[in-house]
Amino acid sequence: xxxxxxxxxxxxxxxxxVIWIAIVAGACGSDTNTSSTATEPLPSPSNPKTxxxxxxxxxxxxxxxLAAFTAQxxxxxxxxxxxxxxTALNQSILSAGNPLGDVIFGIDNTFMSRAxxxxxxxxxDSPLLxxxxxxxxxxxxxxxxxxxxxxVCLNYDVGFFADSGVAPPQxxxxxxxxxxxxxxxxxxxxxxxxxxxFLLASIAEFGFDGGxxxxxxxxxxxxxxxxxxxxxxxxxxxxxxxxxxxxRPIVVSYASSPPAEVFFAEPPPTEAPTAVVEASCFRQQExxxxxxxxxxxxxxxxxxxxxxxxxxxNDIPWNMxxxxxxxxxxxPPEFVEFSLIPANPLSLPSVAIESSRExxxxxxxxxxxx
Amino acid sequence: xxxxxPFGRSIGLLAVIPAVFLAVxxxxxxxxxxxxxxxxxxxxxxxxxLDTATNQRWWKVAWFTTWQALVSTGVTLLAGIAIARIFAxxxxxxxxxxxxxxxxxxxLPTVVxxxxxxxxxxxxxxxxxxxxxxxxAVIIAHVFFNVAxxxxxxxxxxxxxxxxPEQASRTLGAGPWTTWREITLPRLLPSILASGSIVxxxxxTSFGVVLLLGGPARTTLEVETYIxxxxxxxxxxxxxxxxxxxxxxxxxxxxxxxxxxxxxxxxQQRSEQSIRxxxxxxxxxxxxxxxxxxxxxxxxxxxxxxxxxxxxxxDRYTLANYSAxxxxxxxxxxxxxxxxxxxxxxxxxxxxxxxxIGGLAAVTIAYTSGRAGRTLDLTLMLPLGTxxxxxxxxxxxxxxxxxxxxxxxxxxxxxxHALVGIPFVIRLLVPSIRAVDDxxxxxxxxxxxxxxxxxxxxxxxxxxxxxxxxxxxxFAISLGEFGATAFIARPEHPTxxxxxxxxLSRPGAANFGQAMAMSTILMGVTVCAVLVIERFRIGxxxxx
Numbered sequence: 001x002x003x004x005x006x007x008x009x010x011x012x013x014x015x016x017x018v019i020w021i022a023i024v025a026g027a028c029g030s031d032t033n034t035s036s037t038a039t040e041p042l043p044s045p046s047n048p049k050t051x052x053x054x055x056x057x058x059x060x061x062x063x064x065x066l067a068a069f070t071a072q073x074x075x076x077x078x079x080x081x082x083x084x085x086x087t088a089l090n091q092s093i094l095s096a097g098n099p100l101g102d103v104i105f106g107i108d109n110t111f112m113s114r115a116x117x118x119x120x121x122x123x124x125d126s127p128l129l130x131x132x133x134x135x136x137x138x139x140x141x142x143x144x145x146x147x148x149x150x151x152v153c154l155n156y157d158v159g160f161f162a163d164s165g166v167a168p169p170q171x172x173x174x175x176x177x178x179x180x181x182x183x184x185x186x187x188x189x190x191x192x193x194x195x196x197x198f199l200l201a202s203i204a205e206f207g208f209d210g211g212x213x214x215x216x217x218x219x220x221x222x223x224x225x226x227x228x229x230x231x232x233x234x235x236x237x238x239x240x241x242x243x244x245x246x247x248r249p250i251v252v253s254y255a256s257s258p259p260a261e262v263f264f265a266e267p268p269p270t271e272a273p274t275a276v277v278e279a280s281c282f283r284q285q286e287x288x289x290x291x292x293x294x295x296x297x298x299x300x301x302x303x304x305x306x307x308x309x310x311x312x313x314n315d316i317p318w319n320m321x322x323x324x325x326x327x328x329x330x331x332p333p334e335f336v337e338f339s340l341i342p343a344n345p346l347s348l349p350s351v352a353i354e355s356s357r358e359x360x361x362x363x364x365x366x367x368x369x370x
Numbered sequence: 371x372x373x374x375x376p377f378g379r380s381i382g383l384l385a386v387i388p389a390v391f392l393a394v395x396x397x398x399x400x401x402x403x404x405x406x407x408x409x410x411x412x413x414x415x416x417x418x419x420l421d422t423a424t425n426q427r428w429w430k431v432a433w434f435t436t437w438q439a440l441v442s443t444g445v446t447l448l449a450g451i452a453i454a455r456i457f458a459x460x461x462x463x464x465x466x467x468x469x470x471x472x473x474x475x476x477x478l479p480t481v482v483x484x485x486x487x488x489x490x491x492x493x494x495x496x497x498x499x500x501x502x503x504x505x506x507a508v509i510i511a512h513v514f515f516n517v518a519x520x521x522x523x524x525x526x527x528x529x530x531x532x533x534x535p536e537q538a539s540r541t542l543g544a545g546p547w548t549t550w551r552e553i554t555l556p557r558l559l560p561s562i563l564a565s566g567s568i569v570x571x572x573x574x575t576s577f578g579v580v581l582l583l584g585g586p587a588r589t590t591l592e593v594e595t596y597i598x599x600x601x602x603x604x605x606x607x608x609x610x611x612x613x614x615x616x617x618x619x620x621x622x623x624x625x626x627x628x629x630x631x632x633x634x635x636x637x638q639q640r641s642e643q644s645i646r647x648x649x650x651x652x653x654x655x656x657x658x659x660x661x662x663x664x665x666x667x668x669x670x671x672x673x674x675x676x677x678x679x680x681x682x683x684x685d686r687y688t689l690a691n692y693s694a695x696x697x698x699x700x701x702x703x704x705x706x707x708x709x710x711x712x713x714x715x716x717x718x719x720x721x722x723x724x725x726x727i728g729g730l731a732a733v734t735i736a737y738t739s740g741r742a743g744r745t746l747d748l749t750l751m752l753p754l755g756t757x758x759x760x761x762x763x764x765x766x767x768x769x770x771x772x773x774x775x776x777x778x779x780x781x782x783x784x785x786x787h788a789l790v791g792i793p794f795v796i797r798l799l800v801p802s803i804r805a806v807d808d809x810x811x812x813x814x815x816x817x818x819x820x821x822x823x824x825x826x827x828x829x830x831x832x833x834x835x836x837x838x839x840x841x842x843x844x845f846a847i848s849l850g851e852f853g854a855t856a857f858i859a860r861p862e863h864p865t866x867x868x869x870x871x872x873x874l875s876r877p878g879a880a881n882f883g884q885a886m887a888m889s890t891i892l893m894g895v896t897v898c899a900v901l902v903i904e905r906f907r908i909g910x911x912x913x914x
Contacts, residue, residue: 057872063700080860080861080862082859083856086601090600091766095777190601230581231481234481237485238582239492245492246493261877266879
């Protein structure tokens with residue numbers, strides 16, 4: 001690509017075109033631009049469209065699959081990435097009405113309520129919702145449609161516990177056992193999404209009432225030597241005994257981390273070197289939605305149908321390390337073999353998370369680090 | 371001072387471009403996001419603002435942010451000056467490579483070096499130094515990341531100093547310490563203050579280092595701004611933090627200006643080679659070698675940890691991590707060559723912007739002694755001391771309508787990089803322009819040269835070296851993707867740091883190995899880029 005075309009000259013041309021259209025439309029009178037949307041033909045290879053997908057850095061899908069979608073529908077999907085899900089969502093809220101793109105992917109159940117309250121999404125009753133179990137449809141208004149489901153869980157270094165003779169934890173409560181002193185690393189919930197999920201897991205487990213609340217739990221974890229790392233990467237590759245040079249054999253990670261440790265190893269081991277504490281898992285769902293103000297509603301809807309369709313759903317596990325939500329999807333057997341799908345994952349209502357997030361994180365900070 | 375103005379009164383016109391650039395890409399966005407925070411409904415809620423602003427918690431954070439930055443700056447200056455002296459005074463094998471190598475930490479993503487730091491300074495430290503969760507670790511890391519700024523800035527100035535005053539001083543019986551204090555230090559002061567102010571701002575807005583090594587209890591204004599904007603979307607609190615942050619930056623810069631209020635001494639410019647000598651034998655030589663070895667070990671150990679990891683797969687040593695970099699099927703996948711290419715394109719665009727805009731500003735600032743020049747100087751430093759979240763979200767709500775709907779433009783990336791690079795260009799160029807001996811200009815004018823001709827044939831060759839040094843920094847800043855771009859939504863054009871961070875956000879030994887391989891490539895690209903830039907020659911920088 002020559003340097004001159006590098007910085008989206010297409011966009012410049014597009015802007016110029018839009019300005020011209022606006023001028024012409026203004027000159028011809030105001031009734032020309034209202035009727036156009038109704039008669040607009042659907043996108044197709046002969047009527048190509050481009051949509052922009054606003055997402056976070058962890059989005060991934062097979063290139064071939066997306067290329068096939070473009071060939072079939074004439075819809076080119078441009079990616080617009082922001083650091084993390086929170087940043088991408090907040091950017092969309094700040095640009096409400098004049099969106100950065102047409103579709104947003106990556107809003108999870110911890111941010112769902114904020115997105116719905118901000119009124120930045122259009123409803124879409126996708127026909128594919130019929131293939132998705134009701135338990136995943138957290139938004140009745142269908143402004144946020146479920147795409148994937150995963151769990152944030154404690155992982156432990158199998159070799160460490162085999163060598164030391166200490167029993168690995170079975171529950172959240174076990175972590176306060178003096179036998180597991182100085183063995184746990186968690187992420188700061190103020191700066192990390194798995195860190196927040198683990199805090200929410202403890203709140204869901206221990207609650208607010210009675211003699212022992214989530215606050216008592218964290219005071220006990222602090223007494224038992226919990227280490228706090230700023231983010232997943234630092235905890236997993238810095239402090240975790242298995243993956244990093246660290247001294248902590250228990251880490252907050254994902255239910256899908258053990259299969260990744262098998263898949264991304266040379267040669268692949270026959271058994272996963274890490275394991276998941278099933279009782280510690282907190283459910284995380286990711287959603288997709290159409291940004292209000294888009295001019296490409298039809299193309300956006302077709303893209304969402306594609307994302308919820310069986311092919312894309314089957315592609316999700318090895319790309320994003322989460323499970324599909326479509327009941328007809330068949331996740332790859334190697335992925336399923338080493339994965340654990342918790343029977344009863346912990347969860348909290350999205351509304352409660354949004355309204356209390358700041359207070360909970362403040363309280364957590366007071367208890368654990370100050 | 372009038373003779374400092376070869377362009378006469380028209381000099382002010384040169385300042386228009388940098389002023390407009392700064393206004394559009396910094397002042398307007400930041401003002402807008404702060405105002406949105408303070409007055410969400412259009413009217414200022416003074417009571418709420420005061421309530422936040424008087425909250426003791428933020429003042430504690432501000433105090434920690436400031437003092438750790440001051441201490442970091444002091445230690446970085448001490449270490450940097452010691453190393454700069456060696457690079458300026460002595461010639462030895464591998465000098466150029468080593469000097470370029472010092473720039474490497476400057477461009478590596480914190481999260482990459484972070485794992486190396488945890489390995490070296492954590493509970494399993496091979497040197498028995500567990501500094502995890504201490505301010506000491508934060509300061510050590512700040513020195514590691516920023517010492518290149520001092521080494522290169524002060525080193526360049528030192529290499530050009532006329533050695534004769536020192537020689538005279540020693541001949542007249544002054545000891546080395548007195549000579550340094552009375553003769554050398556005053557002449558190096560402009561470059562020391564210049565690099566010191568930049569190191570201060572970098573340490574002041576430190577994010578990853580503080581989070582990782584300072585422990586969860588220590589936060590800076592930058593960290594709090596990030597939490598308030600990203601996790602809580604509390605723009606009101608973020609606005610107050612931004613104002614607090616900027617006030618401290620302005621106060622520090624004004625104070626720093628007081629310190630350098632004495633005019634720069636018209637120093638005769640010399641070519642470097644004429645004064646560099648081989649490392650002497652004896653005690654002095656041993657001290658030089660010891661300093662160099664210590665610096666070498668300090669800077670290189672964390673980097674070698676990364677290279678070592680990149681060559682490992684399981685228990686074997688192999689290049690598998692490197693060859694695997696070319697395999698990928700995801701839409702987010704990028705080959706190393708593409709990533710290098712993306713990084714270089716952004717780097718070239720950012721460097722060009724920074725050198726042109728910073729250069730115009732530097733000329734204005736150097737040739738004018740009035741308030742306007744000082745204000746421009748100070749305002750162009752502000753982006754270094756402003757939270758990336760504040761600027762990123764500000765751009766989002768201001769540059770959102772044609773003809774300036776740049777929110778999703780790839781140009782925003784080099785523009786943001788240039789905002790960080792411009793202060794370097796100014797800090798390096800202004801002292802260098804001011805140091806040009808005015809008698810040379812007068813001679814040119816007497817001989818009939820026009821002001822323009824005088825500038826091109828006298829000033830440009832003499833400041834060319836500083837331009838190159840500044841370009842090197844601007845390029846390195848862009849290669850390292852400094853915080854400035856963290857809050858900009860960008861079309862999919864992954865650079866080396868983006869690719870590294872993506873590998874590091876997935877579990878699995880191969881992903882970690884590939885992140886280390888990509889980091890090693892980034893180090894290589896950095897050293898090459900710095901060496902190439904240093905090889906350029908603009909005009910004649912020979913002896914006078």
